[in-house]
Amino acid sequence: MEFRQISYFVAVAETGSISAASRQVHVAQPALTRQIRLLEEDLGTRLLERHARGVRLTIAGKALYDDAVQLLDSRTRIRTRLSSLGQGLIGKVSLGVTVTHLWVPAVAELLRRYRDRYPHVAFEVFPLLSGPQLERLREDSLDAGILYLDSAEQPGLETRLLQQDHLMLAVPETSHWSAAPPHRLAELTDTDFVWGVRSISPVYYDRVMAHFARLNFAPRVVQYGADNITILSMVAAGLGVAIVPSASRAHLMPGIRFMDLPELQTCDMPLWLAWRSSNDSPALHNLVGLTDAVFG
Amino acid sequence: MEFRQISYFVAVAETGSISAASRQVHVAQPALTRQIRLLEEDLGTRLLERHARGVRLTIAGKALYDDAVQLLDSRTRIRTRLSSLGQGLIGKVSLGVTVTHLWVPAVAELLRRYRDRYPHVAFEVFPLLSGPQLERLREDSLDAGILYLDSAEQPGLETRLLQQDHLMLAVPETSHWSAAPPHRLAELTDTDFVWGVRSISPVYYDRVMAHFARLNFAPRVVQYGADNITILSMVAAGLGVAIVPSASRAHLMPGIRFMDLPELQTCDMPLWLAWRSSNDSPALHNLVGLTDAVFG
DNA sequence: GGCTGGTATGCTGATTGGCTATAGGTAAAA
DNA sequence: TTTTACCTATAGCCAATCAGCATACCAGCC
Numbered sequence: 001m002e003f004r005q006i007s008y009f010v011a012v013a014e015t016g017s018i019s020a021a022s023r024q025v026h027v028a029q030p031a032l033t034r035q036i037r038l039l040e041e042d043l044g045t046r047l048l049e050r051h052a053r054g055v056r057l058t059i060a061g062k063a064l065y066d067d068a069v070q071l072l073d074s075r076t077r078i079r080t081r082l083s084s085l086g087q088g089l090i091g092k093v094s095l096g097v098t099v100t101h102l103w104v105p106a107v108a109e110l111l112r113r114y115r116d117r118y119p120h121v122a123f124e125v126f127p128l129l130s131g132p133q134l135e136r137l138r139e140d141s142l143d144a145g146i147l148y149l150d151s152a153e154q155p156g157l158e159t160r161l162l163q164q165d166h167l168m169l170a171v172p173e174t175s176h177w178s179a180a181p182p183h184r185l186a187e188l189t190d191t192d193f194v195w196g197v198r199s200i201s202p203v204y205y206d207r208v209m210a211h212f213a214r215l216n217f218a219p220r221v222v223q224y225g226a227d228n229i230t231i232l233s234m235v236a237a238g239l240g241v242a243i244v245p246s247a248s249r250a251h252l253m254p255g256i257r258f259m260d261l262p263e264l265q266t267c268d269m270p271l272w273l274a275w276r277s278s279n280d281s282p283a284l285h286n287l288v289g290l291t292d293a294v295f296g
Numbered sequence: 297m298e299f300r301q302i303s304y305f306v307a308v309a310e311t312g313s314i315s316a317a318s319r320q321v322h323v324a325q326p327a328l329t330r331q332i333r334l335l336e337e338d339l340g341t342r343l344l345e346r347h348a349r350g351v352r353l354t355i356a357g358k359a360l361y362d363d364a365v366q367l368l369d370s371r372t373r374i375r376t377r378l379s380s381l382g383q384g385l386i387g388k389v390s391l392g393v394t395v396t397h398l399w400v401p402a403v404a405e406l407l408r409r410y411r412d413r414y415p416h417v418a419f420e421v422f423p424l425l426s427g428p429q430l431e432r433l434r435e436d437s438l439d440a441g442i443l444y445l446d447s448a449e450q451p452g453l454e455t456r457l458l459q460q461d462h463l464m465l466a467v468p469e470t471s472h473w474s475a476a477p478p479h480r481l482a483e484l485t486d487t488d489f490v491w492g493v494r495s496i497s498p499v500y501y502d503r504v505m506a507h508f509a510r511l512n513f514a515p516r517v518v519q520y521g522a523d524n525i526t527i528l529s530m531v532a533a534g535l536g537v538a539i540v541p542s543a544s545r546a547h548l549m550p551g552i553r554f555m556d557l558p559e560l561q562t563c564d565m566p567l568w569l570a571w572r573s574s575n576d577s578p579a580l581h582n583l584v585g586l587t588d589a590v591f592g
Numbered sequence: 593g594g595c596t597g598g599t600a601t602g603c604t605g606a607t608t609g610g611c612t613a614t615a616g617g618t619a620a621a622a
Numbered sequence: 623t624t625t626t627a628c629c630t631a632t633a634g635c636c637a638a639t640c641a642g643c644a645t646a647c648c649a650g651c652c
Contacts, residue, residue, distance in 0.1 A: 052618035
């Protein structure tokens with residue numbers, strides 16, 4: 001039983017004649033006669049009653065017809081599904097984004113445009129910090145991530161620079177710094193700082209610490225926060241000032257003033273899109289393409 | 297996309313290696329390599345990542361695998377269904393039986409044995425008189441019938457003689473004939489008869505009438521009944537005597553005595569099994585075979 | 593560097609599938 | 623009844639396809 005024979009048989013069944021079917025499928029009549037006979041021999045059953053004016057289906061032929069149509073349908077369905085999958089029009093793609101950057105307009109734009117353009121792709125966005133993203137990329141439970149990396153060269157990963165973040169200062173509106181912004185970090189020696197925990201995002205943390213070491217400045221930390229939102233909440237509550245990525249500006253939290261300091265702006269914090277080099281998902285590559293369009 | 301390629305692909309997917317699959321399907325490795333490549337070209341998608349230690353499925357390959365397995369399952373399912381159908385193990389068969397003969401032990405035995413032997417065939421038994429059976433056989437809404445025919449030769453039908461019925465007399469137990477059975481029909485000249493209506497079973501009716509014409513006997517009919525049961529009920533009620541097929545003996549109705557008369561026993565009433573010659577249903581032919589066994 | 597276990601490729605022979613021509617059969621038309 | 627038209631079946635031939643063999647090539651491993 002081969003697909004060729006099945007489609008011939010369906011044509012014969014639908015036209016009620018081998019000759020008519022042969023014209024329909026653009027194959028000579030003897031070829032069809034033979035293929036039908038081969039099918040019958042293969043199945044061990046007569047499928048047609050041959051008459052002078054055409055053929056009629058036997059009981060077995062009728063039974064086969066329905067199944068045959070279904071088989072052919074299955075085949076075209078598989079074809080179109082694979083084709084859609086190949087173009088990344090269906091399937092699934094998962095993306096990790098640091099919570100901080102979910103609020104950045106360009107990122108939001110990316111998510112929105114992807115959903116608009118590929119509405120049938122199951123698009124899952126996971127709010128994850130850089131460390132967990134990297135882990136899940138490596139273990140293949142995440143297709144792509146928007147995250148901080150210590151280097152563009154990541155074994156087994158491909159990367160693309162999205163934007164260059166810097167650091168900035170976040171102070172409570174109630175603080176005297178709010179009215180009279182500092183110009184140098186040194187002015188903040190006696191100021192209380194809210195600080196991050198290293199474990200949750202070592203790449204970011206180490207980068208900031210390295211920069212501060214170069215500046216020879218050691219903040220007086222009075223409080224630690226688990227993530228950026230927590231830290232900013234504490235700043236808003238007046239617990240102290242904080243050093244945050246410039247992307248945080250998108251948060252628009254009440255009670256906070258963001259300020260740029262030249263010494264902080266020189267700390268480059270590149271934001272990357274990363275994915276496994278061996279990931280052949282077209283849906284993912286569409287996402288990469290769209291990222292180029294949005295950030296390029 | 298042909299079944300050969302699909303089954304090769306499934307083997308490759310399951311073994312994770314073209315070479316291993318080639319051993320499994322008993323085909324040389326280059327042939328498999330080529331067929332897989334043809335399949336990929338046909339579908340316009342890469343299905344395998346080739347590595348030194350074997351192959352891995354791509355996204356498209358994984359997607360195809362599930363469908364491919366289903367396709368192969370469908371194929372074997374179709375095969376077994378057609379085979380069962382060919383042996384008459386599944387499908388449907390409809391049989392008409394005259395109400396009178398439903399009670400005949402051999403017929404009941406036939407029905408029971410068919411159900412036992414072919415439990416998965418939808419076996420429908422229709423209580424119908426001979427005329428309607430013949431009609432429905434001709435219009436193909438009945439597979440077989442157990443009925444009276446005016447001749448064994450029926451155009452378009454095949455027949456088989458089941459048994460030779462005769463006629464007999466049915467008298468009420470309350471009748472004086474019950475105590476002193478008649479020996480000749482002539483004795484019944486002044487007796488009331490319950491008679492059948494021609495239209496419902498012309499073959500039977502005409503045969504009886506022809507026999508009576510030969511005997512030169514005209515019964516005094518006081519009442520007509522629509523079918524055999526009705527007629528017998530009237531006899532039981534004492535309305536008169538009746539001439540009935542000998543098969544009616546199986547009915548065992550209270551208040552009735554059946555009696556044989558030589559003149560009635562000479563009226564042959566052959567009971568036939570009949571089916572359309574063009575009916576190729578194996579389930580039907582199994583029924584015919586079983587009929588031979590039961591009645592043969 | 594050689595070995596091992598895998599995939600890819602070129603060549604050849606066998607199988608298969610399709611085409612043409614034609615035979616044979618049956619139902620409708622003449 | 624004969625003829626015609628239309629259908630299926632068969633035979634023979636040719637082209638395309640497929641499988642097998644030998645071998646190249648490639649990557650990891652000792």
